[in-house]
Amino acid sequence: MIPKLNIAIVGCGPGGLAAALFLKRQDHDVTIFEQFSKPLPVGSGLLIQPSGQAILEMLGLLDSIRSLASPVYHLHGISVEQNRRALDMQYSNTKEGTSALGIHRASLFSVLLQAVEKAGVPIVVNSKLVSVEERGSLITPIFERGAAGAPFDLLIDASGARSPLADGKVKRLDYGAFWATVDMPETHAIVPDALDQRYYRASQMAGIMPVGLNPATGKPGAAIFWSEKPENAKRFMSLGIDEFRRSYCSLWPEAKPFVSQLTSMEELTMAVYGHRTGRPSPIDRLIHVGDSWHCTSPQLGQGANMALIDAAALAMALEQSSSLSEATRAYRKLRAMHIRLYQMLSVVFTPLYQSDGVIKPWIRDMIIHHFARLPIIRRFIASTVSGSLALKIR
Numbered sequence: 001m002i003p004k005l006n007i008a009i010v011g012c013g014p015g016g017l018a019a020a021l022f023l024k025r026q027d028h029d030v031t032i033f034e035q036f037s038k039p040l041p042v043g044s045g046l047l048i049q050p051s052g053q054a055i056l057e058m059l060g061l062l063d064s065i066r067s068l069a070s071p072v073y074h075l076h077g078i079s080v081e082q083n084r085r086a087l088d089m090q091y092s093n094t095k096e097g098t099s100a101l102g103i104h105r106a107s108l109f110s111v112l113l114q115a116v117e118k119a120g121v122p123i124v125v126n127s128k129l130v131s132v133e134e135r136g137s138l139i140t141p142i143f144e145r146g147a148a149g150a151p152f153d154l155l156i157d158a159s160g161a162r163s164p165l166a167d168g169k170v171k172r173l174d175y176g177a178f179w180a181t182v183d184m185p186e187t188h189a190i191v192p193d194a195l196d197q198r199y200y201r202a203s204q205m206a207g208i209m210p211v212g213l214n215p216a217t218g219k220p221g222a223a224i225f226w227s228e229k230p231e232n233a234k235r236f237m238s239l240g241i242d243e244f245r246r247s248y249c250s251l252w253p254e255a256k257p258f259v260s261q262l263t264s265m266e267e268l269t270m271a272v273y274g275h276r277t278g279r280p281s282p283i284d285r286l287i288h289v290g291d292s293w294h295c296t297s298p299q300l301g302q303g304a305n306m307a308l309i310d311a312a313a314l315a316m317a318l319e320q321s322s323s324l325s326e327a328t329r330a331y332r333k334l335r336a337m338h339i340r341l342y343q344m345l346s347v348v349f350t351p352l353y354q355s356d357g358v359i360k361p362w363i364r365d366m367i368i369h370h371f372a373r374l375p376i377i378r379r380f381i382a383s384t385v386s387g388s389l390a391l392k393i394r
């Protein structure tokens, strides 16, 4: 095992917080730096796949996460034009045979943050990373306000898709989505315990997903989302809440008990999606984790899971190596195949659900509707979504 290191982690997302927990456990000195004045989660809900749950279990956090989440057994979607299933995946077909966990970001964040605080990892806020300086066997993060006090043996970049140190530019995808969190209505007619969606071709998509506790109300919650192009966001916001509810319900009338809870467009947040698969850093003392290495659209629901897996892989590589360069090589090897595969799958699948034109959604409807009944295809789709294809960490 590598001797004790002085490690800086930049970013308080799932990747940075999980890496801090794993590395602190290995007795390294760890400090987290975060750009905001207070660590905070951004966005609404996300799915923790069986692959991500396994990592949270390693951290001893899975029970706390479960208590705040909702099990999601089924991913389901209907193409309204064809009245055909365009998404149909049951977690009972995964190797794990379990479920995903739908959770509000704030809940995932608060469980990880509390564990980090309990482990005694300091978080230095108001620290926006702009670059790094490498000198000899040490690396110094440079923030907007200047250099960190002392240099570090290792810098982990977990600063997300817009990392100033990431390799290559993020390609902005044509479609993003508006997201909001509402309470789960006591009665509704959408598929229970499922992420359910409705599509008109691939240019309109409405979705609803249970997220466990709604932190704003303390009641069971649901994330609702609506696909939109970023360049239309302003015009869309100016339409007003009545028009939004009308458009949503004309695509999906059963969604009314969910969207009718929204009283203002201010409750909706636009998420812009991007794609980039960077090359790993050529510097041994700089390691990327999560979206700073690989980001993509959330269609496959993998991003936070991948960040958690990166963190576990890095800890494993450090534990099994006797030098930093050996650990860096081991980390890349552990992650390369899984990352390449999921980035490629995301490029293939995203346009089937979010794009203009008629051919891609037609292919989607034909394939899913007809072939997804075959046991081999069902199992392939289930393994893909559960995050376990080509995964070397278990």
Ligand SMILES: Cc1cc2nc3c(=O)[nH]c(=O)nc-3n(C[C@H](O)[C@H](O)[C@H](O)COP(=O)(O)OP(=O)(O)OC[C@H]3O[C@@H](n4cnc5c(N)ncnc54)[C@H](O)[C@@H]3O)c2cc1C
Pocket: 010, 011, 012, 013, 014, 015, 016, 033, 034, 035, 036, 040, 043, 045, 046, 047, 048, 049, 127, 128, 129, 130, 158, 159, 160, 161, 162, 163, 164, 179, 271, 272, 289, 290, 291, 292, 298, 301, 302, 303, 304, 305, 306, 307
């Ligand atoms: C709408 C939407 C839905 C999604 N749904 C899912 C899903 O269902 N399942 C799933 O697994 N993933 C999902 N994702 C993807 C997932 O949110 C990301 O992949 C994941 O959050 C990446 O984690 P991270 O720790 O790498 O980065 P982030 O979560 O982006 O965290 C980065 C942190 O670094 C900080 N930071 C940024 N820049 C700097 C800087 N220069 N200096 C210092 N600090 C900085 C940020 O403030 C933040 O705290 C979704 C994403 C979106 C947008």
